[in-house]
Amino acid sequence: MKSKQKQKSYGLSTRAIHVGTSPDPQTGALVPPIYQTSTFVFPTAEEGANRFAGEEGYIYSRLGNPTVKALEQKVANLESAEAGLAFGSGMAAVSAVLLGLLRSGDHVICSRGLYGCTFGLLRDLKERFHIDFTLCDMTQQDDLQKAIQANTKVIYIETPINPTLEVIDLEMVASVAKTNQITTVVDNTFMTPFLQRPLEFGCDLVLHSATKYIGGHGDVVAGIIAGKQEIIDHIRMTTQKDIGGILSPWDAFLLIRGLKTLGLRMERHTQNAFQVARFLEKHPQIESVYYPGLSSSMYYPFVQKQMDGAGGIISFEVKGDTQSGIHFMNQLKLCKIAVSLGDVDTLIQHPSTMTHAIVPEEERLKMGITPGLIRLSVGIEDVEDVIADLEQALSAIE
Structure with a gap:
């Protein structure tokens, strides 16, 4: 004992x-x-x-x-x-x-x-x-x-x-x-x-x-x-x-x-995701950013109440139609288009046609999974490199 x-x-x-x-x-x-x-x-x-x-x-x-x-x-x-x-x-x-x-x-x-x-x-x-x-x-x-x-x-x-x-x-x-x-x-x-x-x-x-x-x-x-x-x-x-x-x-x-090494990695994932979320929140080509670690998030009080950090996952919507988001993903060089999450690599995917394609469209929309929603699992690379890759891909669709 x-x-x-x-x-x-x-x-x-x-x-x-x-x-x-x-x-x-x-x-x-x-x-x-x-x-x-x-x-x-x-x-x-x-x-x-x-x-x-x-x-x-x-x-x-x-x-x-x-x-x-x-x-x-x-x-x-x-x-x-x-x-x-x-x-x-x-x-x-x-x-x-x-x-x-x-x-x-x-x-x-x-x-x-x-x-x-x-x-x-x-x-x-x-x-x-x-x-x-x-x-x-x-x-x-x-x-x-x-x-x-x-x-x-x-x-x-x-x-x-x-x-x-x-x-x-x-x-x-x-x-x-x-x-x-x-x-x-x-x-x-x-x-x-x-x-x-x-x-x-x-x-x-x-x-x-x-x-x-x-x-x-x-x-x-x-x-x-x-x-x-x-x-x-x-x-x-x-x-x-x-x-x-x-x-x-x-x-x-x-x-x-x-x-x-999980403690070290989660600290880095969270730090990187916060910086990426702030970058996306200010970018003119981004319609919406969903990350509970942002003070602008309605869920921020719950992060303070029950979590020791908001984690490494961000979801966001690119301005324009669904194809704008797909085109943006195809322009990425460092970030990899792949399902799964939590890797040391930064991974990006399109939920409505990938991880949640099995869910009927009506149910997806009730869940808040719009055709334009993109999920980003931020890795532990140097965050400046991740942001630079996102920025060049967003510039390509302006």
């Missing part, structure tokens, strides 16, 4: 480096080995039976692996959670959570803006398994309360919302959910635990596409959830075990390495 309390007293970056890992006791190797194995040997048949009966110990890597466990412990600690659970992709994590917490006839309330594939999953669950969902403007407490039904079991939110950057009051949502005995799930991918920790505001479960900032280098696909031990154990022994969307030990190693 003392050791755990001591770890909690350390700063986030210290914990990201040290929690869950220690030098190898046999060789003294500073970096622990990667346990790239499918199965584990039992010293006796009786020990094997004991592990299958629930005693602690490794059996098979789909059921648990030391390298993956180290990652889970790190993220759980950073998120102020009791336990964590890693998956082979962000959508594997989302699927496991929703399938683990919902059953036929249940209802889930979702933030009005959602990642396109999450929307697609919810639509499939509704059509195939009669799990209904409602998209709700959760920036308004009255709208959230009106959306609650007798069979509502989960409130699922992204904040900031992808890609419109609306910010939801976590404390408000958690309070409404608890009053109605509803489980709150928060996609914290945009923020990471370095900038926002939803469980500290009363939410029940947090998830990440670890492909993004946690990995940070565009070379791994992964997902992870963190929350109360009871919820994590339930998802582990149902949807993860039986569907099998596990994370490989090698990918867990890459994420452990990524976590060690």
Whole structure:
């Protein structure tokens, strides 16, 4: 207990480096080995039976692996959670959570803006398994309360919302959910635990596409959830075990390495994004800029209330028609046209024809995803170079 309390007293970056890992006791190797194995040997048949009966110990890597466990412990600690659970992709994590917490006839309330594939999953669950969902403007407490039904079991939110950057009051949502005995799930991918920790505001479960900032280098696909031990154990022994969307030990190693520099990277992403947002806000060719870190943003008070920075994602609209925005993107030289986000590289994409193309146009417009909206994931390059690239591309469409 003392050791755990001591770890909690350390700063986030210290914990990201040290929690869950220690030098190898046999060789003294500073970096622990990667346990790239499918199965584990039992010293006796009786020990094997004991592990299958629930005693602690490794059996098979789909059921648990030391390298993956180290990652889970790190993220759980950073998120102020009791336990964590890693998956082979962000959508594997989302699927496991929703399938683990919902059953036929249940209802889930979702933030009005959602990642396109999450929307697609919810639509499939509704059509195939009669799990209904409602998209709700959760920036308004009255709208959230009106959306609650007798069979509502989960409130699922992204904040900031992808890609419109609306910010939801976590404390408000958690309070409404608890009053109605509803489980709150928060996609914290945009923020990471370095900038926002939803469980500290009363939410029940947090998830990440670890492909993004946690990995940070565009070379791994992964997902992870963190929350109360009871919820994590339930998802582990149902949807993860039986569907099998596990994370490989090698990918867990890459994420452990990524976590060690996450604090530094998030600081740089945030600093760069703020400067880029200010540049865009003043540029005559830009119609609108959506970045909660700007004092002009209606969501700026929530950044101060529940976040330690506004992150590295900006959305904006170029003046003119949709083709003006497409032409602008095609003029970029340093910034890369690609989906995903959170990489050290600056990435730009067009949500209505890319990440959210799966969402019907009517729903996209309700979400605030207009044909002219562009999402920019600001990397950690020298920000002057990023701004110069944006400026020359904007000049080309004047």
